[in-house]
Amino acid sequence: MKSLSLCLASHFPEYRKNQVGLLALLVLTLIQAKDVRHAALAERCQGNAQTASVIRKIERFFDKHPLCPLDVARLVLALLPDAKRREFSLDRTNWKLGLTDVNALVLAVLWRGVAVPLLFELLPHSGNSDTGTRLALFDEALTLLDCREVATVYADREFIGQAWIEGLAERGLPITVRLRVDSRIDGLPAGEWLHGLQPGNEKLLVERAEVYGLPMNVVLTWTDQGEPLIVASNATAARQILKGYRKRWKIERLFRALKTKGFNLENTHMTLLGHVKRLLCLLTLAYVWCVLVGIDQDTVIKKHGRRAWSVVTLGLRSLVRACSRQSEIAADALLHLIQLWTPRQTAIGESVGY
Structure with missing residues (x-):
């Protein structure tokens, strides 16, 4: 754990030594437990302290630790360099604890075929985000990178509207977004453009049509399930x-990896926004490490x-095995994996995806 603490200290120089040490400990225990519940994390913590004492330490982490999304996002971009302009994906993930909704708007960066969480905003309600919240999230992202580094933002039908699309354009951010059938293309509902277009491989391509006040290229077709598929991009x-x-x-796939296919995020009993925010930061660190390994x-x-x-499953398996085996060889293997926290200078290889 000392080696991981030293690596993290270089990325979070403003954190105190004990804060970095606790962060390193929880990253390692989260990897081994594959579960976000306090008791599950406490069971994996090294040392002779009583379980109740360890749980109180974990609770203090989620209550007071300085870990924040911008600090983690800065680390993510440093660890995942890209020689090309970056692509992003925007979506929400949500779950319930009793009657309480936990609803997170997530901006992910695509790197070598994998979506990695970059920034997020917890919504104090269920349902869709509003334009102001989305644009504020991108304003945060633009403190970390220049708009000229962004190739496009991919988004689903939830993320439409003139104020939203124009707000991105004002910031120099292009978008590729799926439209609803009632969205207007050159003044006509998108559904009308589909008339006469047969399901199958047939597509209608439209160049520089007006969509939400901007000139955008549009493709219209039908899915294999007979659902309209209309996507616009500038x-x-x-x-x-x-x-x-x-x-x-x-x-x-990122959301599945954070939930049922990896770390069981929805098992958390935390609902306070500050606590869940620190949990998502911690999960991002563990997830990025899995990506680098796998x-x-x-x-x-x-x-x-x-x-x-x-990629994430392969990385997680390798890390669990390296953490759980007790031998000199295993220690050397874990040290090698910890060294992946050293930022890379250039992008490596081609996309491999899931």
């Missing part, structure tokens, strides 16, 4: 829009063309 030629938009689904590991490619195991 970043991509119409013929390339659907190829890019498929990357939006990577954020859904990104170059090989796995079987199934008949449908997808990987048998995701």
